[in-house]
Amino acid sequence: xxxxxxxxxxxxxxxxxxxxxxxxxxxxxxxxxxxxxxxxxxxxxxxxxxxxxxxxxxxxxxxxxxxxxxxxxxxxxxxxxxxxxxxxxxxxxxxxxxxxxxxxxxxxxxxxxxxxxxxxxxxxxxxxxxxxxxxxxxxxxxxxxxxxxxxxxxxxxxxxxxxxxxxxxxxxxxxxxxxxxxxxxxxxxxxxxxxxxxxxxxxxxxxxxxxxxxxxxxxxxxxxxxxxxxxxxxxxxxxxxxxxxxxxxxxxxxxxxxxxxxxxxxxxxxxxxxxxxxxxxxxxxxxxxxxxxxxxxxxxxxxxxxxxxxxxxxxxxxxxxxxxxxxxxxxxxxxxxxxxxxxxxxxxxxxxxxxxxxxxxxxxxxxxxxxxxxxxxxxxxxxxxxxxxxxxxxxxxxxxxxx
Numbered sequence: 001x002x003x004x005x006x007x008x009x010x011x012x013x014x015x016x017x018x019x020x021x022x023x024x025x026x027x028x029x030x031x032x033x034x035x036x037x038x039x040x041x042x043x044x045x046x047x048x049x050x051x052x053x054x055x056x057x058x059x060x061x062x063x064x065x066x067x068x069x070x071x072x073x074x075x076x077x078x079x080x081x082x083x084x085x086x087x088x089x090x091x092x093x094x095x096x097x098x099x100x101x102x103x104x105x106x107x108x109x110x111x112x113x114x115x116x117x118x119x120x121x122x123x124x125x126x127x128x129x130x131x132x133x134x135x136x137x138x139x140x141x142x143x144x145x146x147x148x149x150x151x152x153x154x155x156x157x158x159x160x161x162x163x164x165x166x167x168x169x170x171x172x173x174x175x176x177x178x179x180x181x182x183x184x185x186x187x188x189x190x191x192x193x194x195x196x197x198x199x200x201x202x203x204x205x206x207x208x209x210x211x212x213x214x215x216x217x218x219x220x221x222x223x224x225x226x227x228x229x230x231x232x233x234x235x236x237x238x239x240x241x242x243x244x245x246x247x248x249x250x251x252x253x254x255x256x257x258x259x260x261x262x263x264x265x266x267x268x269x270x271x272x273x274x275x276x277x278x279x280x281x282x283x284x285x286x287x288x289x290x291x292x293x294x295x296x297x298x299x300x301x302x303x304x305x306x307x308x309x310x311x312x313x314x315x316x317x318x319x320x321x322x323x324x325x326x327x328x329x330x331x332x333x334x335x336x337x338x339x340x341x342x343x344x345x346x347x348x349x350x351x352x353x354x355x356x357x358x359x360x361x362x363x364x365x366x367x368x369x370x371x372x373x374x375x376x377x378x379x380x381x382x383x384x385x386x387x388x389x390x391x392x393x394x395x396x397x398x399x400x401x402x403x
Contacts, residue, residue: 051367080218132335
Protein backbone atom coordinates (compact mmCIF):
# COMPACT_ATOMS: atom_id res chain seq x y z
CA UNK A 1 0.00 0.00 0.00
CA UNK A 2 2.86 2.36 0.82
CA UNK A 3 4.16 2.46 -2.77
CA UNK A 4 0.74 3.43 -4.15
CA UNK A 5 -0.34 5.94 -1.52
CA UNK A 6 -2.26 8.86 -2.99
CA UNK A 7 -1.09 12.42 -2.28
CA UNK A 8 -4.01 12.82 0.11
CA UNK A 9 -2.95 9.76 2.11
CA UNK A 10 0.66 10.98 2.15
CA UNK A 11 -0.51 14.36 3.42
CA UNK A 12 -2.39 12.71 6.29
CA UNK A 13 0.58 10.49 7.15
CA UNK A 14 2.98 13.43 7.22
CA UNK A 15 0.60 15.49 9.36
CA UNK A 16 0.09 12.67 11.87
CA UNK A 17 3.78 11.71 11.98
CA UNK A 18 4.79 15.31 12.60
CA UNK A 19 2.13 16.22 15.15
CA UNK A 20 2.37 12.99 17.17
CA UNK A 21 5.27 12.14 19.44
CA UNK A 22 6.29 9.08 17.41
CA UNK A 23 5.59 7.20 14.19
CA UNK A 24 4.04 4.42 16.27
CA UNK A 25 1.46 6.78 17.75
CA UNK A 26 0.82 8.26 14.29
CA UNK A 27 0.18 4.77 12.92
CA UNK A 28 -2.40 4.00 15.62
CA UNK A 29 -4.21 7.31 15.19
CA UNK A 30 -4.35 6.94 11.41
CA UNK A 31 -5.94 3.50 11.84
CA UNK A 32 -8.49 4.78 14.36
CA UNK A 33 -9.38 8.12 12.79
CA UNK A 34 -8.71 7.71 9.06
CA UNK A 35 -9.04 3.92 8.53
CA UNK A 36 -5.50 3.81 7.14
CA UNK A 37 -3.72 0.52 7.82
CA UNK A 38 -0.12 1.68 7.80
CA UNK A 39 2.54 0.45 10.20
CA UNK A 40 4.97 2.68 12.02
CA UNK A 41 7.76 1.90 9.55
CA UNK A 42 5.54 2.79 6.61
CA UNK A 43 4.66 6.10 8.26
CA UNK A 44 8.34 6.75 8.86
CA UNK A 45 9.35 5.99 5.26
CA UNK A 46 6.61 8.18 3.77
CA UNK A 47 7.34 11.05 6.14
CA UNK A 48 11.08 10.86 5.63
CA UNK A 49 10.67 10.82 1.85
CA UNK A 50 8.55 13.96 1.93
CA UNK A 51 10.93 15.56 4.40
CA UNK A 52 13.88 14.96 2.07
CA UNK A 53 11.95 16.51 -0.79
CA UNK A 54 11.34 19.58 1.34
CA UNK A 55 15.05 19.73 2.11
CA UNK A 56 15.78 19.59 -1.63
CA UNK A 57 13.38 22.48 -2.17
CA UNK A 58 15.01 24.39 0.69
CA UNK A 59 18.44 23.93 -0.89
CA UNK A 60 17.18 25.04 -4.30
CA UNK A 61 15.56 28.08 -2.73
CA UNK A 62 18.83 29.10 -1.05
CA UNK A 63 20.79 28.59 -4.28
CA UNK A 64 18.28 30.69 -6.20
CA UNK A 65 18.64 33.50 -3.65
CA UNK A 66 22.43 33.35 -3.71
CA UNK A 67 22.41 33.63 -7.50
CA UNK A 68 20.61 37.00 -7.36
CA UNK A 69 22.64 40.21 -7.66
CA UNK A 70 23.31 41.85 -4.30
CA UNK A 71 21.01 44.87 -4.94
CA UNK A 72 18.16 42.49 -5.78
CA UNK A 73 18.76 40.47 -2.60
CA UNK A 74 18.15 43.65 -0.63
CA UNK A 75 14.74 44.26 -2.21
CA UNK A 76 11.46 42.50 -1.65
CA UNK A 77 10.51 40.04 -4.42
CA UNK A 78 7.45 40.63 -6.57
CA UNK A 79 5.52 37.79 -4.90
CA UNK A 80 6.21 38.97 -1.32
CA UNK A 81 3.15 39.59 0.91
CA UNK A 82 1.76 43.08 0.56
CA UNK A 83 2.18 44.38 4.11
CA UNK A 84 1.42 47.89 5.29
CA UNK A 85 4.66 48.35 7.21
CA UNK A 86 3.66 51.61 8.90
CA UNK A 87 1.94 49.69 11.71
CA UNK A 88 4.05 46.53 11.53
CA UNK A 89 7.50 45.43 12.66
CA UNK A 90 9.60 42.75 10.97
CA UNK A 91 11.26 40.51 13.54
CA UNK A 92 13.80 37.69 13.52
CA UNK A 93 14.10 35.61 16.70
CA UNK A 94 16.77 32.93 17.20
CA UNK A 95 17.14 30.15 19.77
CA UNK A 96 17.93 26.44 20.11
CA UNK A 97 16.10 23.28 21.14
CA UNK A 98 17.25 19.85 22.29
CA UNK A 99 17.36 16.40 20.66
CA UNK A 100 19.51 13.28 20.86
CA UNK A 101 21.49 12.37 17.73
CA UNK A 102 23.53 9.27 17.05
CA UNK A 103 27.03 9.97 15.75
CA UNK A 104 29.99 7.87 14.63
CA UNK A 105 30.61 6.78 18.23
CA UNK A 106 27.21 5.09 18.48
CA UNK A 107 27.64 1.43 19.43
CA UNK A 108 31.37 1.80 20.00
CA UNK A 109 33.05 1.08 23.36
CA UNK A 110 34.04 4.13 25.37
CA UNK A 111 36.97 4.65 27.72
CA UNK A 112 36.17 3.95 31.37
CA UNK A 113 34.88 6.99 33.19
CA UNK A 114 33.95 8.90 30.01
CA UNK A 115 30.45 10.35 30.01
CA UNK A 116 28.90 10.11 26.55
CA UNK A 117 26.16 12.60 25.77
CA UNK A 118 24.03 12.44 22.66
CA UNK A 119 22.14 15.70 23.17
CA UNK A 120 22.49 18.14 20.30
CA UNK A 121 20.92 21.51 19.57
CA UNK A 122 18.54 22.04 16.67
CA UNK A 123 18.92 25.72 15.73
CA UNK A 124 15.64 27.54 15.18
CA UNK A 125 14.64 30.96 13.86
CA UNK A 126 11.20 32.56 13.87
CA UNK A 127 10.50 35.27 11.33
CA UNK A 128 7.42 37.18 12.39
CA UNK A 129 5.53 40.36 11.81
CA UNK A 130 4.38 42.27 14.89
CA UNK A 131 1.74 44.93 15.26
CA UNK A 132 3.35 48.02 16.68
CA UNK A 133 3.57 51.76 16.15
CA UNK A 134 6.33 54.13 17.18
CA UNK A 135 5.65 56.71 19.89
CA UNK A 136 6.88 60.19 20.73
CA UNK A 137 8.20 58.87 24.06
CA UNK A 138 8.32 55.71 26.15
CA UNK A 139 4.68 54.50 26.25
CA UNK A 140 5.29 52.49 29.43
CA UNK A 141 8.00 54.12 31.57
CA UNK A 142 6.79 52.47 34.78
CA UNK A 143 7.58 48.82 35.35
CA UNK A 144 4.53 46.53 34.91
CA UNK A 145 3.32 45.21 38.23
CA UNK A 146 3.94 41.61 37.19
CA UNK A 147 7.70 42.25 36.90
CA UNK A 148 7.79 43.40 40.52
CA UNK A 149 5.75 40.44 41.74
CA UNK A 150 7.97 37.55 42.94
CA UNK A 151 5.09 35.10 42.41
CA UNK A 152 5.18 35.98 38.71
CA UNK A 153 8.90 36.55 38.14
CA UNK A 154 10.63 33.81 40.11
CA UNK A 155 9.04 30.78 38.37
CA UNK A 156 9.95 32.27 34.99
CA UNK A 157 13.55 33.15 35.78
CA UNK A 158 13.97 29.78 37.48
CA UNK A 159 12.85 28.11 34.29
CA UNK A 160 15.47 30.10 32.36
CA UNK A 161 18.42 29.84 34.72
CA UNK A 162 17.46 26.99 37.07
CA UNK A 163 18.60 29.36 39.80
CA UNK A 164 19.07 28.24 43.37
CA UNK A 165 16.19 29.35 45.63
CA UNK A 166 17.78 28.60 49.00
CA UNK A 167 15.78 27.00 51.83
CA UNK A 168 12.06 26.50 51.52
CA UNK A 169 11.47 28.77 54.52
CA UNK A 170 13.31 31.71 52.95
CA UNK A 171 12.17 31.24 49.36
CA UNK A 172 9.05 29.12 48.91
CA UNK A 173 8.35 28.11 45.34
CA UNK A 174 5.22 29.97 44.21
CA UNK A 175 2.27 27.99 42.99
CA UNK A 176 2.19 27.97 39.20
CA UNK A 177 -1.59 27.95 39.18
CA UNK A 178 -1.71 31.13 41.26
CA UNK A 179 0.75 32.82 38.91
CA UNK A 180 -1.44 31.92 35.95
CA UNK A 181 -4.55 33.31 37.61
CA UNK A 182 -2.92 36.73 37.79
CA UNK A 183 -1.99 36.93 34.12
CA UNK A 184 -0.83 40.49 33.40
CA UNK A 185 -2.02 42.54 30.43
CA UNK A 186 0.14 42.38 27.31
CA UNK A 187 2.77 45.09 27.16
CA UNK A 188 4.75 43.79 24.18
CA UNK A 189 3.68 44.11 20.52
CA UNK A 190 1.31 41.41 19.31
CA UNK A 191 2.80 38.82 16.91
CA UNK A 192 0.84 38.48 13.68
CA UNK A 193 2.26 35.92 11.22
CA UNK A 194 5.07 33.50 12.04
CA UNK A 195 7.29 31.39 9.81
CA UNK A 196 9.85 28.94 11.16
CA UNK A 197 13.17 27.64 9.84
CA UNK A 198 15.27 25.05 11.66
CA UNK A 199 18.36 22.91 11.15
CA UNK A 200 20.88 20.72 12.94
CA UNK A 201 23.61 22.31 10.84
CA UNK A 202 25.87 25.07 12.28
CA UNK A 203 24.52 28.50 13.16
CA UNK A 204 25.86 29.93 9.90
CA UNK A 205 23.45 27.67 8.01
CA UNK A 206 20.57 28.83 10.20
CA UNK A 207 21.48 32.44 9.40
CA UNK A 208 21.45 31.71 5.69
CA UNK A 209 18.06 29.98 5.91
CA UNK A 210 16.60 32.86 7.93
CA UNK A 211 17.99 35.38 5.45
CA UNK A 212 16.29 33.62 2.54
CA UNK A 213 13.00 33.39 4.44
CA UNK A 214 13.18 37.10 5.34
CA UNK A 215 13.72 37.90 1.65
CA UNK A 216 10.62 35.98 0.58
CA UNK A 217 8.58 37.51 3.42
CA UNK A 218 9.44 40.97 2.07
CA UNK A 219 11.17 42.13 5.25
CA UNK A 220 13.46 44.38 3.20
CA UNK A 221 10.56 46.82 2.83
CA UNK A 222 9.90 47.05 6.58
CA UNK A 223 10.52 50.45 8.16
CA UNK A 224 11.36 48.90 11.54
CA UNK A 225 13.27 45.66 11.90
CA UNK A 226 14.31 43.86 15.08
CA UNK A 227 16.57 40.89 15.84
CA UNK A 228 15.88 39.19 19.18
CA UNK A 229 17.94 36.61 21.04
CA UNK A 230 19.38 35.64 24.38
CA UNK A 231 23.02 36.20 25.30
CA UNK A 232 24.41 33.34 23.21
CA UNK A 233 27.31 34.68 21.14
CA UNK A 234 26.27 32.61 18.10
CA UNK A 235 22.96 34.50 17.95
CA UNK A 236 24.74 37.83 17.66
CA UNK A 237 27.17 36.49 15.08
CA UNK A 238 24.11 35.69 12.94
CA UNK A 239 22.90 39.24 13.50
CA UNK A 240 26.22 40.74 12.46
CA UNK A 241 26.59 38.55 9.39
CA UNK A 242 23.04 38.39 8.04
CA UNK A 243 20.86 41.01 9.77
CA UNK A 244 23.19 43.87 10.62
CA UNK A 245 20.56 46.48 9.67
CA UNK A 246 18.11 45.05 12.24
CA UNK A 247 17.94 46.55 15.73
CA UNK A 248 19.53 44.00 18.13
CA UNK A 249 17.56 43.35 21.33
CA UNK A 250 18.50 41.01 24.18
CA UNK A 251 15.49 39.21 25.59
CA UNK A 252 14.23 41.04 28.68
CA UNK A 253 13.44 37.90 30.67
CA UNK A 254 16.93 36.47 30.16
CA UNK A 255 18.34 39.77 31.43
CA UNK A 256 16.09 39.63 34.49
CA UNK A 257 17.15 36.05 35.20
CA UNK A 258 20.75 37.22 35.62
CA UNK A 259 19.60 40.18 37.70
CA UNK A 260 17.69 37.84 40.00
CA UNK A 261 20.63 35.43 40.20
CA UNK A 262 22.95 38.23 41.30
CA UNK A 263 20.46 39.62 43.83
CA UNK A 264 19.94 36.16 45.32
CA UNK A 265 23.66 35.53 45.61
CA UNK A 266 24.47 38.91 47.17
CA UNK A 267 21.83 39.00 49.94
CA UNK A 268 21.26 37.05 53.13
CA UNK A 269 17.49 36.53 52.99
CA UNK A 270 14.67 36.54 50.47
CA UNK A 271 13.22 39.87 51.60
CA UNK A 272 16.53 41.67 51.04
CA UNK A 273 16.97 39.79 47.79
CA UNK A 274 13.70 40.97 46.35
CA UNK A 275 14.21 44.56 47.49
CA UNK A 276 17.53 44.65 45.64
CA UNK A 277 16.14 42.74 42.69
CA UNK A 278 13.17 45.10 42.39
CA UNK A 279 15.48 48.12 42.25
CA UNK A 280 17.62 46.49 39.58
CA UNK A 281 14.56 45.44 37.56
CA UNK A 282 13.40 49.08 37.47
CA UNK A 283 16.80 50.16 36.16
CA UNK A 284 16.85 47.47 33.50
CA UNK A 285 13.30 48.30 32.41
CA UNK A 286 14.17 51.98 32.09
CA UNK A 287 17.33 51.27 30.09
CA UNK A 288 19.68 52.12 32.96
CA UNK A 289 21.50 48.79 33.04
CA UNK A 290 24.82 50.60 33.60
CA UNK A 291 23.68 51.39 37.15
CA UNK A 292 23.15 47.67 37.79
CA UNK A 293 26.61 46.98 36.35
CA UNK A 294 28.19 49.57 38.67
CA UNK A 295 26.62 48.00 41.76
CA UNK A 296 27.51 44.51 40.62
CA UNK A 297 31.12 45.50 40.03
CA UNK A 298 31.39 46.61 43.67
CA UNK A 299 29.72 43.41 44.89
CA UNK A 300 32.11 41.23 42.90
CA UNK A 301 35.09 43.09 44.32
CA UNK A 302 33.92 42.65 47.92
CA UNK A 303 32.64 39.05 47.66
CA UNK A 304 34.37 36.75 50.17
CA UNK A 305 33.55 33.26 48.88
CA UNK A 306 34.99 32.15 45.51
CA UNK A 307 31.72 30.47 44.50
CA UNK A 308 29.71 33.61 45.27
CA UNK A 309 32.22 35.76 43.40
CA UNK A 310 32.02 33.44 40.40
CA UNK A 311 28.21 33.60 40.31
CA UNK A 312 28.18 37.39 40.59
CA UNK A 313 30.85 37.67 37.91
CA UNK A 314 28.72 35.53 35.61
CA UNK A 315 25.82 37.97 35.93
CA UNK A 316 28.14 40.96 35.57
CA UNK A 317 29.70 39.54 32.39
CA UNK A 318 26.30 38.85 30.85
CA UNK A 319 24.96 42.32 31.57
CA UNK A 320 28.16 44.02 30.43
CA UNK A 321 28.31 42.10 27.15
CA UNK A 322 24.66 42.80 26.36
CA UNK A 323 24.29 46.34 27.77
CA UNK A 324 24.16 47.94 24.32
CA UNK A 325 21.27 45.62 23.42
CA UNK A 326 19.24 46.47 26.55
CA UNK A 327 17.98 49.97 25.74
CA UNK A 328 14.43 48.84 26.44
CA UNK A 329 13.00 52.35 26.83
CA UNK A 330 14.14 53.17 23.26
CA UNK A 331 12.74 49.91 21.92
CA UNK A 332 9.33 50.51 23.48
CA UNK A 333 9.30 54.00 22.03
CA UNK A 334 10.02 52.51 18.60
CA UNK A 335 7.23 49.95 19.05
CA UNK A 336 9.61 46.96 19.02
CA UNK A 337 9.11 43.68 20.89
CA UNK A 338 11.54 43.10 23.77
CA UNK A 339 10.95 39.43 24.65
CA UNK A 340 11.56 36.14 22.85
CA UNK A 341 8.37 34.50 24.09
CA UNK A 342 7.33 33.69 20.51
CA UNK A 343 10.35 31.54 19.78
CA UNK A 344 10.37 30.07 23.28
CA UNK A 345 6.89 28.65 22.64
CA UNK A 346 8.01 27.51 19.18
CA UNK A 347 10.94 25.61 20.70
CA UNK A 348 8.58 23.84 23.11
CA UNK A 349 6.40 22.75 20.19
CA UNK A 350 9.42 21.47 18.27
CA UNK A 351 10.78 19.68 21.32
CA UNK A 352 7.49 17.87 21.74
CA UNK A 353 8.25 15.94 18.54
CA UNK A 354 12.05 15.92 18.47
CA UNK A 355 13.09 15.73 22.14
CA UNK A 356 12.87 12.73 24.41
CA UNK A 357 15.16 10.63 26.57
CA UNK A 358 13.94 7.59 24.61
CA UNK A 359 14.49 9.18 21.18
CA UNK A 360 17.78 8.81 19.33
CA UNK A 361 17.71 10.31 15.85
CA UNK A 362 19.88 9.28 12.94
CA UNK A 363 19.92 10.71 9.39
CA UNK A 364 16.17 11.21 9.62
CA UNK A 365 16.48 14.03 12.14
CA UNK A 366 16.91 16.84 9.61
CA UNK A 367 13.97 15.83 7.34
CA UNK A 368 11.67 15.48 10.34
CA UNK A 369 12.83 18.79 11.81
CA UNK A 370 12.10 20.48 8.48
CA UNK A 371 8.55 19.14 8.48
CA UNK A 372 8.04 20.26 12.08
CA UNK A 373 9.14 23.76 11.11
CA UNK A 374 6.80 23.67 8.11
CA UNK A 375 3.85 22.65 10.29
CA UNK A 376 4.51 25.53 12.69
CA UNK A 377 4.85 28.11 9.91
CA UNK A 378 1.72 30.21 9.48
CA UNK A 379 2.81 31.01 5.91
CA UNK A 380 1.69 27.42 5.10
CA UNK A 381 4.68 26.08 3.13
CA UNK A 382 3.34 22.51 3.31
CA UNK A 383 0.03 23.56 1.77
CA UNK A 384 1.96 25.06 -1.14
CA UNK A 385 4.04 21.88 -1.39
CA UNK A 386 0.97 19.64 -1.69
CA UNK A 387 -0.70 21.94 -4.20
CA UNK A 388 2.32 21.99 -6.51
CA UNK A 389 3.39 18.39 -5.96
CA UNK A 390 1.28 16.86 -8.81
CA UNK A 391 2.93 19.24 -11.30
CA UNK A 392 6.37 18.16 -10.12
CA UNK A 393 5.75 14.44 -10.47
CA UNK A 394 7.72 12.83 -13.31
CA UNK A 395 6.24 9.34 -13.05
CA UNK A 396 9.73 7.89 -12.75
CA UNK A 397 9.07 6.23 -9.42
CA UNK A 398 5.83 4.64 -10.65
CA UNK A 399 7.29 3.30 -13.89
CA UNK A 400 10.29 1.95 -12.00
CA UNK A 401 7.97 0.15 -9.57
CA UNK A 402 5.99 -1.45 -12.38
CA UNK A 403 9.04 -2.98 -14.06
